[in-house]
Amino acid sequence: MSAANVLEFEELQRITGYTRRSDVERAxxxxxxxxxxxxxxxxxxxxxxxxxxxxxxxxxxxxDAEIV
Structure with missing residues (x-):
């Protein structure tokens, strides 16, 4: 799993529109x-x-690479 695949709390706040941790988790x-x-x-x-x-x-x- 790459780091780009991870959505951290700050990104989840932006995506959900909530700022409080409990609201983000509930959403x-x-x-x-x-x-x-x-x-x-x-x-x-x-x-x-x-x-x-x-x-x-x-x-x-x-x-694999052969598909290209």
Whole structure:
């Protein structure tokens, strides 16, 4: 998992429109997004957000450089 895939608390505040930690957590859980509790606040990943939205992750093992 790359660091670009992680959505940290500050980004989640911007995305949800809430500033308080408890409000951000409640909004994400209400949408079915799995979150993790870190020292600097809740965090999640883009893949978990997509999964909650019904999108399936791309199976990286199915594709290799030969597809290009």
């Amino acid at each position: 994400l859980r209400g949408e079915g997004i799995r979150i993790f509790l870190g020292r600097r606040g809740p965090w999640t990943t883009v893949d978990l957000v997509n999964q909650a939205g019904g999108l399936k992750p791309i199976d990286q093992d199915k594709y």
